Amino acid sequence: MDGCRQGTECSRKNTSSGQYSASRLAAAHAGHGARMFMEREMLAISLTPCRNCVECESVFAIIAWKGMEMHPVVNHLIQLQELMFIRNEEKVTSGLARLDQMDAAIKDMHDKLQPETRTRFDRLYRKDPIVIVPISNGVCAGCGLRLPISLVQAVRQEKEIHGCPSCARMLYYLEDAPRWVGTAPKRSEPRKVGIQRFSSQSLMIPRLQSETMEGIITELATKMEAEGFVDRADKLVEAALQREAILGTAVDHGLAFPHVRGVEGGGLTLALGITAKPVRFGESAEPVTRIIFFMAIPIAASAFYLKLLAGLTETFMKPENRKALMSEKDSEGLWKALCKVTRATIK
Numbered sequence: 001m002d003g004c005r006q007g008t009e010c011s012r013k014n015t016s017s018g019q020y021s022a023s024r025l026a027a028a029h030a031g032h033g034a035r036m037f038m039e040r041e042m043l044a045i046s047l048t049p050c051r052n053c054v055e056c057e058s059v060f061a062i063i064a065w066k067g068m069e070m071h072p073v074v075n076h077l078i079q080l081q082e083l084m085f086i087r088n089e090e091k092v093t094s095g096l097a098r099l100d101q102m103d104a105a106i107k108d109m110h111d112k113l114q115p116e117t118r119t120r121f122d123r124l125y126r127k128d129p130i131v132i133v134p135i136s137n138g139v140c141a142g143c144g145l146r147l148p149i150s151l152v153q154a155v156r157q158e159k160e161i162h163g164c165p166s167c168a169r170m171l172y173y174l175e176d177a178p179r180w181v182g183t184a185p186k187r188s189e190p191r192k193v194g195i196q197r198f199s200s201q202s203l204m205i206p207r208l209q210s211e212t213m214e215g216i217i218t219e220l221a222t223k224m225e226a227e228g229f230v231d232r233a234d235k236l237v238e239a240a241l242q243r244e245a246i247l248g249t250a251v252d253h254g255l256a257f258p259h260v261r262g263v264e265g266g267g268l269t270l271a272l273g274i275t276a277k278p279v280r281f282g283e284s285a286e287p288v289t290r291i292i293f294f295m296a297i298p299i300a301a302s303a304f305y306l307k308l309l310a311g312l313t314e315t316f317m318k319p320e321n322r323k324a325l326m327s328e329k330d331s332e333g334l335w336k337a338l339c340k341v342t343r344a345t346i347k
């Protein structure tokens, strides 16, 4: 295991680790997305030199996910953090049935960390759930500190895991992430409140054209790009579909919350689309989904995102609030209805 840790050739042999790992994760993610998850993992095995390493086996998926090779331990940590977020998202959207499985997967990944890395992870986690963050444009995505060029280079080389001098979070280098390109509000503008802080009328689609998950996510991401909030809609779609493959975001009451975490810079952005009739979103057996919130989330807003998700879930548990959105015919009406029904739940 030690060989892998430093990114050198792994000496540990376990011929069945591929299957073992895939079935283990498939069990952990039983139901939604298990099949796709396995396929991606298999695909990723060919990308990594450490395919026989027990420590690294559960990080294959993220290597495929990021579409490039990364330090195996960095991958492991990113995926562990992501699983912890996904677990908490499940919790706030009342997906309680899947929590035990998520906890088992998290424990498994946590146990597989080297003691030294685990201690460091735990120490940071006690302060804040965001433990490992990308460097974007030379800035720590966790705290916003501009990092010395020498440190950025060292992080890029991935010989060891460096920490941010200010917030101490572990750093990794990420090229080519989708970016937030919206404009910050001018001082003269009245201060925005509630849902208006991260969405707008231009991001409302009262009648989605598409009837598939991929089509709907593409429509919403394209809207975000066209309205000047993010760049690289294609990247957003790809990342959102990969998130769906780990665990579907469709929940009860015809709601779905597809999203992308790790958008560079800026603030959280939310787009809303309504389908004319119920659609099958992800792995759900029946077409039941009608209200789809698509969100682009900077890593630093991950904790806030959970609050927003809880607020939206609370709001739309009530049938009258869902009806208020579904009866609107144009974006102006939909936007007004969304602002009105979330007034008490989203501050």
Ligand SMILES: [Zn+2]
Binding pocket: 140, 141, 142, 143, 144, 145, 164, 165, 166, 167, 168, 169
């Ligand atoms: Zn920092």
